[in-house]
Amino acid sequence: MSIVLSDSKELDSVQVIELYKKNNWSSADKPNELLNALKNSHGLISAWDKDKLVGLANAISDGFLVVYYPHLLILPDYQGKGIGRMIMDKLQEKYKHFHQQILVADGNSVEFYAKCGFEQAGKCTPMWIYKGAEHD
Secondary structure: OOEEEEOOOOOOHHHHHHHHHHOOOHHHHOHHHHHHHHHOOOEEEEEEEOOEEEEEEEEEEOOOOEEEEEEEEEOHHHOOOOHHHHHHHHHHHHOOOOOEEEOOOOOOHHHHHHHOOOOOOOOOOOOOOOOOOOOO
């Protein structure tokens, strides 16, 4: 398996929606909004096995001080093969000089992000207004 990373915002919409559905993300139910959100992200990295989209992550940023990583998804059959780490390394390379890199980790992803250098944000409590159902 030879994975190639891309920073192009031109993605196959069918493959993007399939990636989100296979990971049970509710944003797949809003395909137009999801695709527009990804295209308008400050940073977007996708992972490819030949012409198959196997993962992606995006970044939202003010462009100078703060970057937030809202999405990182890998097709289930490709998880555990280092692809997520490759994508995060690429994003962190782009934003390494930023004052603050932020994300919200839940469940099993906490351990993964700790391996990428993230740590719990002091006594901060993540808060949101959320319209999905997968994070009860």
